[in-house]
Amino acid sequence: MKMGERKFIISSSPHIHDGSLTPRIMWGVSLALLPATLVSFYAFGWDAVRVILVSMVSAVVFEAIALMLRNRRPRQAMDGSAALTGLLLGLTLPPGISNAMIMVGTFVAIIVAKQVFGGLGQNPFNPALTGRVFLLIAFPAPMTTWPLPRDLTSQISSLKSFLGLAVERHADVVTGATPLGAVKEHMLKALPHINMGDLFFGLHTPGSIGEISALAILLGGLGLLVARIINWRIPLTIIATVFAVAFLYYLAVPPKVSGMSPVSAAFYMAVFHVFAGGLMIGAFFMATDYVTSPIFPKGQIIFGIGVGLMTIIIRLWGGYPEGVSFAILLMNALVPLIDRYTMPKPFGWVDRRA
């Protein structure tokens, strides 16, 4: 072949890549939520499947519509980010919520909290949490109606509703309070007995479908850590902060737990706060959302401590029994400032004033 005849591709260096890909990360995180999803299926049956499916599908559909409106390829909606948002939102909803409400939630999450700002990577607030908080404030009653898991009537009715047979779906559902709700209600009185095992495995406590089992979330979270998709900083600091503040609080205000010394009761309650409610899923899956968390290591630690503090403040003193969603949203708002002031100095940086 003659010199110069073959035409090659030109591009800027570097010319190799490690093969990582955003959609793969997104689907990886979704995969890490599999244990929690399975537990939710076990605990709430078909209702869980319904909630998660409606949530995921509507999220992807909204994303595709938004992309089409913006003259982008709607196929980008399959990059896993919308599905992950849908999955996360679904997992934080109570099992009895209606399909319409779920779709309102995903609409807020995908359109209002994400696409308005330019879609993937541009949203300042965690979409799933924005959707959830919106639902919580717009529909307080259905969002705080917690059917008991493994309740036969609810199982049957949920299967019927899944198959489209039942009209009056939630007529016979037996509901209960979430452990956090119970604690809040009884704050000044004697605390109800809480079975820590139930809380950890999540099979008998009412709650959002994906949040009930701390173990399942922990498994997924560890998976993410091992796969190096997230790092330890945010989850660990959140959990440690919640634990520490709760422990100190219950030392100062000793709870009446039968047959325990004040210190072990405080310890018990601190552990309770770590495992209860949405803290685990929040710490491992929501707060670590790349887009809405700080980028620099120092910032991630500040962010984690902030989320932990806000969570426990709202839980202990606030009007809501659960504060993880609010805490993360509030700290999301702080992220640009945190990033700004935690930016590391370049290698060999010389202070200009010096």
Next chain:
Amino acid sequence: MEYLVLAINAMLISNLVLARFLGICPFLGVSKRLSTAVGMSLAVLFVMTMASTVTWMVYHGVLAPLHLEYLRTIAFILVIAALVQLTEMAIQKLSPVLYEALGIYLPLITTNCAILGVSIDTIEKGYSFLGMLVYAVFGSIGFGIALVLFAGIRERLELSDVPKSWEGAASSLIVAGILSLAFMGFAGLIPG
């Protein structure tokens, strides 16, 4: 303790901007840059404290004794407008440096309903002079917090690929809405 509750309430729970939706105009207008947001916050702190003090005195010193309470809105508007104008002129003359920093925000504050809102609030709620001061100072600090947070987010959005139809005020209002949602988490933080 009473004042601490008042302070937290004024700053976070019934945040002027995010819970009571007062002062939205400067909130949107002066939140493009972090530096200007800080300047605006300081200017508001300054003016709000002063305006609340003066209106409190006008109310309790003039209107209340004469049983002319119903005149407070119009009287306050008058007083605040004159005060801001006066302040601007004074600063421009006396401290050009301060004027450079705050000056451009002062005319904006004249039309800031948060000032009037706080002035009237302190009267409505029957705060003592000290209570009024705490309320005004922490109310404006709350305004500042919201403004600075908001400015941070907007600076980030400037590098984002925001759809044309949502650029500027549109997406800013959405941010404000979500921020407001988040601040609702503080609801009930302090009983009463």
Next chain:
Amino acid sequence: MEILYAVGILSGLGVLAGALLAYASKVFYVKEDPRVEEVDSILPQANCGACGYAGCRDFAKAIVSGEDIVCPVGGPSVAELVAQILGKEAAEVEERVAFVKCAGTHDRAKKRATYHGVKTCAAAHLVGGDKECRYGCLGLGDCAAVCPTDAITISRGVAVIDPEKCIGCELCVQACPVNVIEMVPKSRKMHVVCNSQDPPQVARKVCDVACIACKICTRTDKNFTMEGNVAVFTGSEGGLDTAPFVCPTNAIMDESKYRALEFVLSDAVREAFEQDKAAYKERERAERAKRAAARKAAQQKKAAAQAGGEANPATDKSAAKPSEDGDKKDDSKKSNESNKIDSSPADGDKKAKKEDKAPKAEDTGKEGE
């Protein structure tokens, strides 16, 4: 009674406040030049920043404070008004528009590679661009992106600017990494659509519409001069309307006849141009033939009459006069004569001239090959 109190208090407050402000405005008076407002009000308010200041207001402040600046967008009319306010002579401002000196569309300019990466000129320029010619328009539209009036069209790999929409803000000139955009007087209608400084033998190989530095235009029309390896129009007048026809590579455009957009991009217009050019050449040949015939006849006449003896070119010219634009053709004729050493495609022309008694029609289409 109470109403009197109310009125009294309010007016009292009002008067007090008014008095205070009036007093304050005296005490705290700070002078601001009212002319700033005036100047600001006549500026275009495009806030484009082309003048180098942050918006029109800033510009107004600067010009009032004595800076010697002009608003490139407002042009002479604004400059005059500003000058009136400031009581100064208006600086001479010529209205200018931006022009892209490249017609190297995909089908005319050779590609050297396939470019992958960020789709902006600034980015592509970092790796040299994908055209064999490094002086040409990269066609990724950095200029169009900054144009405040949407005057720039990108099509088939080149940018073309609509002079009617262009406000002369120069933002595109700054945005262009290859410096292929030039500011030209709006009145100028003749352009060389090539920016290549490549030596002729290289330029010829890489682009069909390159200026190949044959210098024909500079010889036929004194409005053209060479700048390195590319001809540029430097004249003040409109230029001869035959200039585009003498260019062997069609790199000269007459905007009074074709809109740049069409000339560069439209095949139909290009074809029409080719036809005009062929017609011109045809006319030219006929003219030469006629002239030669006239000369021959004159010579014969002279020979026959054996009077005078010298065949004066002047008489030749007068013989050729009857046709339109005789002077111009004379110019081009001279150029053709002096072109003999040049190896440009104009050769064909010369041959045609030498054998002008039997003009070959097929010559015409082959120009610029």
Next chain:
Amino acid sequence: MISKTFRGGIHPYYGKELAASRETEKLPLPDQFFVSLEQHIGAPVKLLVKKGDEVKAGQLIAEAGGFVSANIHAPTSGKVTSTDPVDHVSGRKVPAVTIKADGNDEWVDLEPVDSPESADPKTLLDAIRRAGVVGMGGASFPTHVKLSPPDDKPIDTLILNGAECEPYLTADHRIMVEKPREVLLGALLEARILGASRLFIGVEDNKPDAIKALEDEVEGLQLPENIKEISVVPLETKYPQGSEKQLIKAITDRNVPVKGLPMDVGVVVSNVATCYAVWDAVYNGRPVIERIVTVTGRGVVEPGNYWVRIGTPVSHLIEAAGGYEDDAAKLIIGGPMMGFAQGTDAVPTMKSTNGVLVQTRDEVQGPDFAPCIRCARCVEVCPMNLPPFLLAAAAEAGRYDVLDQDVLFSCVECGSCAYVCPSRRPLVQFIRMGKAYFRGQKKGK
């Protein structure tokens, strides 16, 4: 043995096995040479020949146009056929001398330095300057300039850069294995010129044979008086270990300041191939007209290392390596991390050309880039501790006003960030856009 290293960096697929064990061969001379006249950083050269001139190998054809500039010599004997611009690795076209080789390869008379071990630094420097030695690791900064630091910057340490952290390339590896003695002698000359008392040779630990060869040679070496410390330092195999500032950090734990040079911390770093060229210039009086080039990648039939005359067209090199595979899609001068992709193989080799890499279609194709998801991987790997995502975002949005120039220009364009970016964002290209913008501004454009 603990290998030293720095913060950040990546572990790409190294691909060195393709050519690492292939002994360097002499490349047959091509018919035509294109000697680029832009082969160094600094003032442009003055052309000394014209079309039609006869030249001999080693003959000066372009003279340094200032102190910071470097001579250029004819690579073989033949006739100058043109001085038209030709392709340059950077993608531009630059003036060049085209020489038609006559095949005799006649040389000019060479003037080696007499007894180099005792010659004074000035003579040595002059020999290096005359030979047109430039940094051969890729930077192509004139070596005689680098070896003349100002008096207020005393140099105590000379570091030999044998890291060769660029994947695929093995040119430096081969020269360390095949010419360890020459490399070391060249380094000693440099150390003497600089007055450095410490000499470190940094080699990545994936080249045990090079470390061994150098260590053996160091042992047998008769050390001049000025050298107090000399050792071969194994470095962790991590990209960009061979980046000057990172190398200095790893070996001496000194931080070269932002906008500073190694000499600000008393160090000079010299590539091993440069040392060889210095040795050649001083001991043999031979100018830089030849170097080792690695021809490698999945897109060539038979990867290998070659002694190549400067100005040889890349097409000739490829031919020697058995030609292209059918699916060759990208031709890169240099390594895959920092090399320059070429449009065609008509581009000539230069003094700084250490490798030619040909990639196949499936190595090149990937998805289009997507928005940043702020995963922070670029921040993690950046050896300069920068926020690449932010610099790129600002450049992409055209918001150059939010960029701190000192931060932006701290970027060494090593490519680690773009290598790990899951959104496949061309971060380096964006950053280079930013730099180009500010450079353009400085020029008053």
